[in-house]
Amino acid sequence: MNSGPTVDLNKLRDDELVILRADIETELNRRGILFSVGGVGEKVAISFFNSKPGLPNLIQAPTGAKNVDALSREGDRYSIKTFMKAKKTGTVYPDEKDRDRQLFEYLVVVKLNTNYQLSAIYRYSWEEFVKIRAWDKRMNAWYLPLSKRNLNMAEIMFNEDML
Secondary structure (H helix, E strand, O other): OOOOOOOOHHHOOHHHHHHHHHHHHHHHHHHOOOOOHHHHHHHHHHHHHHHOOOOOOEEEOOOOOOOOOEEEOOOOEEEEEEEOOOOEOOOEOOOOOOOOOOOOOEEEEEEEOOOOOEEEEEEEEHHHHHHHOEEEOOOOEEEOEOOHHHHHOOEEEEEHHHO
16 A cells, blocks of 8 residues: 655644644545544444354444444444543443333443553443443433443453553
8 A cells, every 4th residue: 555655744834734633524425434532432343243252253334333343253332432532432322212222232432542552441331331331411311430340340352451
């Protein structure tokens, strides 16, 4: 793959760097490539699971699947939430008719560092999620508080401290 010319970002003025970022975002959008913390986390999580023997292989869920980001070959549904510095995950919207209806089999929480590199992956069963979830009144949805206690309750799939 030809990487083409490289830009020494350190030599760019602040305004040039902002314009470059805007140009890159525009091109990503034109190509239909989503670049967000959540999008990166989903790709990292799926790649991680698929690269580890003994873990289920995951595929990206169809666009628009509510609360489900990946599927296993066994049919398990995975919701993937990603954070860098946040104190809570993104929201999990309940079923409109039954607020306690099971929406997925596993919640995977991906922690990225500020360079978008994998820092940790945590996995919760639906039952574990239900025990520690919290309700966001404003969003009318569930979320997981990212306290040390809650993170330690997860199955720790990866932690950079394990290296």
